[in-house]
Amino acid sequence: MEEAPMLFIPGPTYVPEEVARAQARPMIGHRSREFTALFERLIPRLQAIFRTRGRVFFVAASGTGLWEAAIRNLVRRKVLCLINGAFGERWHQVALANGKEAVALSVAWGQAIRPEQVVEALSAHPDAEAITVVHNETSTGVMNPLAEIATAVRQAFPDVLILVDAVSSLGGAPLETDAWGLDFVLTSSQKCLALPPGLAFCAVSERAMEKAKEVPHRGYYFDLLTMARYADRGETPATPAISLLFAADRQFDHILKEGLEARWERHRRMAERVQAWASERFALFAEDGHRSWTLTCVSNTRGIDISALNEFLRRRGKVISSGYGPLKGKTFRIAHMGEIQLHHIEALLTDIDEWLAAK
Ligand SMILES: Cc1ncc(COP(=O)(O)O)c(C=O)c1O
CATH class of the missing domain: 3.90.1150.10 (Aspartate Aminotransferase, domain 1)
Structure with a gap:
């Protein structure tokens, strides 16, 4: 070879040999006791990685799927998208593709987005229900000051939800879902978590779960309320990517041990x-x-x-x-x-x- x-x-990114090998474990059914045990091992460790005591979910998709989930579940009509690179731009496209009124705050590539710029943009669009922000712009190497942005938004616009792409930061740079008051944080398996591609993970605040109840047409595959219902019994609505979850089971141990x-x-x-x-x-x-x-x-x-x-x-x-x-x-x-x-x-x-x- x-x-x-x-x-x-x-x-x-590089996947450690033993993590890759964990995928070869014999298959189990997803409506089995073994699966629920795996589910129940994964959730608290995901919460530790996201630094949250709230809901966490995993889906068989890449991060892009959860961009869509965030928009479909948490924005009824209008969202402000922060853009300072290619991935901010794409999340904006996802919001538009889902029929939302998505207004953009665009900053030059290579520059960070300032909290005061976000507050100013929200003042111009006080009916925006949420902001989307890419924590770490993989296209430019800029890490946006997420904690400061979240604090400023929480202070000036307490009802606005904060939706975060942490695809290239979670597990590699500080991110505190609960302490920073973030409402939806998503990541992909194949970046700082060093798993093979194919899984995406998210943390969802209580108030975001409440908001989802008011949003019609949340879609089917990524309906957070359906996911929560199944999660409460240690299952996923559809067939999960079990082999990848075996790898995650191994790798989360390693991450938390480090x-x-x-x-x-x-x-x-x-x-x-x-x-x-x-x-x-x-x-x-x-x-x-x-x-x-x-x-x-x-x-x-x-x-x-x-x-x-x-x-x-x-x-x-x-x-x-x-x-x-x-x-x-x-x-x-x-x-x-x-x-x-x-x-x-x-x-x-x-x-x-x-x-x-x-x-
Ligand atoms: C910041 C950021 N967001 C989103 C994505 C898209 O993630 P995925 O390819 O897992 O769908 C990427 C991919 O590189 C990314 O770097």
Whole structure:
């Protein structure tokens, strides 16, 4: 079998061998005692990872599915979408595609969204029922000041729900669902949680669950009220991705054994190292003070051929990411998320330096 490259891309990330192997466990039925036991093991650990005592759910979908779930369940008519990169833009598209009146607060890519900008936008749209915010913009390497945004919104517009995309941050950077007053937080399995793709997870506040009761046409597959009804007896409405849940069962143990704070700190240290390296040789795309802990977006100030660099790295068993969408060629991205360790980063940077020196 071909040796898999070490993934320094922002998902899917490296999956530890024993986690991958857990998927091969013999199948069980999803209306069985064994499944309910698995369900009941997963929920409290998910709550620990989301830092919530409220509802948590898992679905057989990628994060995009839960973008739709958030909109369908929690927005009756109008939502304010915060946009400072490709993923904020896409969530806005999802809201429009679901027939909502979705107004946008757009900020230049590479800049963070400020709490006061959000308050100002909500003042212009006081009938918005919710905001959508991407915690960590994977396209630009900006980590938005989520706690500050949430505090400002809670203070000025206490009825507005705060819907958060934590796809590339949950498990790799601080996020406190309950303490920050977040109403819906979603993530994908294949990023900082270092699981294979195919699962998405979310935390939902009590008031969001209440709001869902008033929203018609919540859809079928992602109806939070149906999910809650089944969850109360340790089941899911439809057939779950059982093999992936076996992997999650194993990996959540590992994550909590490392400790969430220790995991965040490992990510922060890797970010610090990559960002120091990148600013000496190139420049950083994200503004100072708002740089991601889980990936670094490097401005290609030397005009290097990123595909050629990746070809070289591939021969060393590593792969990085090119810039996203309009940033292709202008930036490249190094992800330091999931199970990547500082020594993997050191090895990667040494290889890139060798390639740069030979130029
Ligand atoms: C911030 C962010 N949100 C959403 C998504 C979409 O997630 P998925 O591919 O799991 O549907 C991504 C994917 O990279 C992302 O980085």
